[in-house]
Structures are given as structure tokens and as C-alpha cells.
Amino acid sequence: MSDQQGATTGPADAAGPPAAATRTESGGGMRVDARRNRENLLAVARTVMAEEGLDASLRDVARRAGVGIATLYRHFPTREALVQAVLSDRLNALADAADESLAAASPGAALTAWLHRFTAGSGTFHGLPGSVLAALHDGGSELHGSCVAMHESASRLLERAQESGEVRQDMDAEDLFTAAAAIGWAAQHSETERAERILTLLTDGMLAGEKDSRGRPG
Incomplete structure (x- = not known):
């Protein structure tokens, strides 16, 4: 430091x-x-x-x-203690939003909306996507507890969407967060429209549905 x-x-x-x-x-x-x-x-x-x-x-x-x-x-x-204090409300709100969406009529749509909220927030603070991914796997990080709670809530929402048949079964929470963090990074380093386009491609790709002859969502 x-x-x-x-x-x-x-x-x-x-x-x-x-x-x-x-x-x-x-x-x-x-x-x-x-x-x-x-x-x-x-x-x-x-x-x-x-x-x-x-x-x-x-x-x-x-x-x-x-x-x-x-x-x-x-x-x-420490710097991490300050970052945790700055971000805790945001991370807790994301966890709460995922938990509240478990009862949604369309959990797939709820997961898509949650991802939009997550990536929008990631674009607010430079370095946030990387910090969240790092803290998830670092038990000694000040951010670890908040990030794990958010990860667990989003994982439950993903599982609910998969149980409903709305989201493809071969996707797991690590896929979800890694892709969302990458889009958050893109939101910081490219034009907003580009990041939104990539997010749309991600959400379209994760939604289950009939596939065409090349195995792509129909």
C-alpha cells in the first residue's frame, strides 16, 4: 500500500x-x-x-x-477494509435482489434482470469486477464475506431458473460470475452500447430453448 x-x-x-x-x-x-x-x-x-x-x-x-x-x-x-465499507451496501443489495427474485414467475427473466443490475454496478467502480472475483476465492479478504453471500444468492437464482427449464443446464455459478465480471470490465473500458450488446449475447445464450441445426438457440 x-x-x-x-x-x-x-x-x-x-x-x-x-x-x-x-x-x-x-x-x-x-x-x-x-x-x-x-x-x-x-x-x-x-x-x-x-x-x-x-x-x-x-x-x-x-x-x-x-x-x-x-x-x-x-x-x-487497510484499503480492503475501506473498500468493503464502500461496497457492502451494494453487494448486500445484490444478494437481497437475487433472493427476492426466487419467487418470480419467470426466474429466467429475473436472472437476466439481476445480471443487468450486477454489470451496471460493476461499471461504476473501476477495478470492481476483478476485486469481486478475487475476493470470492480469498478467505482472508475483507470483501470475502459479502462476495460469498452475493454469490450464494445468485447461485440459488440460477438453480431456480434451471429447475424451471428456462436456463440451460450446463451453466454453473462460476460461468455466470466470470462472464458477468468480464462484461463489467468491458463496461469500464469500452462504450456502454458495446457492453450492453455483449450482455444481451450472454443472456440470449444462457436461456434454454429450441436450437437450430447448428446447435444454437432458436
């Missing part, structure tokens, strides 16, 4: 918060000023990472949040 934890704090750290702001909330827990710093850092990190990608400078995040780098590290000891 290029941003060093031992860096000096900025003016906001040196000045200190007003005495009233240092009180803890009712029932204990994080100090009010610390909670505000954390929420502010997260909001700024979302903006910076959307602009510059998940490898954005942590010093830049701290500077734009008006705190020192040491304050950022007190809340988020």
Missing part, C-alpha cells in the same frame, strides 16, 4: 472537535465526532473511488474529507 499509516495528521486532527462533540451516543459506542468522521470518510471515498477506481489514493480520500491520513487508518486499517 503506497499510503503510509505513520503519516502525520492534518489540521482537522490537531485542532480536535468541540468538547460537546466528543460525547458518546446514548448507550455508549463510537463517539459522535468519530462517527461523523467515519460517515464523512465513507461518503468521500465513494465519490473518489467512483472517479478514480478502487485503487484511488487514500491520502486523497483523507484530504478531501478534511482529516489526516491517520484518522482514516483509525477507522479503516
Whole structure:
């Protein structure tokens, strides 16, 4: 990591918060000023990472949040911890969306809609598709738990679509995520229309149906 934890704090750290702001909330827990710093850092990190990608400078995040780098590290000891905090709501929402789609009248259509949502989100943060794939297979990653939960939910939706006969049987969750991550990468590095065309080709190819004489979906 290029941003060093031992860096000096900025003016906001040196000045200190007003005495009233240092009180803890009712029932204990994080100090009010610390909670505000954390929420502010997260909001700024979302903006910076959307602009510059998940490898954005942590010093830049701290500077734009008006705190020192040491304050950022007190809340988020590693880059992955910050990335997890930034992405957790998005990943959890994708998991919830897949679970909610299990009861859909057409699970194949629901899976297609979920894939569109996944790839659209992947295009928001540069580096996200690769980070998700890596975290799925790295138990030590801060992102691992959220990525696994999303993967399991999407896998259940895929299985439901296959049980209904709407999606081809020879596709598994690894195929699904690898292809979706590739399309997310394409959304970051080519025009939007191209990524959407590739996604349409993927979803058309995964849907079951009569095939023509060359074995292609009819």
C-alpha cells in the first residue's frame, strides 16, 4: 500500500472537535465526532473511488474529507477494509435482489434482470469486477464475506431458473460470475452500447430453448 499509516495528521486532527462533540451516543459506542468522521470518510471515498477506481489514493480520500491520513487508518486499517465499507451496501443489495427474485414467475427473466443490475454496478467502480472475483476465492479478504453471500444468492437464482427449464443446464455459478465480471470490465473500458450488446449475447445464450441445426438457440 503506497499510503503510509505513520503519516502525520492534518489540521482537522490537531485542532480536535468541540468538547460537546466528543460525547458518546446514548448507550455508549463510537463517539459522535468519530462517527461523523467515519460517515464523512465513507461518503468521500465513494465519490473518489467512483472517479478514480478502487485503487484511488487514500491520502486523497483523507484530504478531501478534511482529516489526516491517520484518522482514516483509525477507522479503516487497510484499503480492503475501506473498500468493503464502500461496497457492502451494494453487494448486500445484490444478494437481497437475487433472493427476492426466487419467487418470480419467470426466474429466467429475473436472472437476466439481476445480471443487468450486477454489470451496471460493476461499471461504476473501476477495478470492481476483478476485486469481486478475487475476493470470492480469498478467505482472508475483507470483501470475502459479502462476495460469498452475493454469490450464494445468485447461485440459488440460477438453480431456480434451471429447475424451471428456462436456463440451460450446463451453466454453473462460476460461468455466470466470470462472464458477468468480464462484461463489467468491458463496461469500464469500452462504450456502454458495446457492453450492453455483449450482455444481451450472454443472456440470449444462457436461456434454454429450441436450437437450430447448428446447435444454437432458436
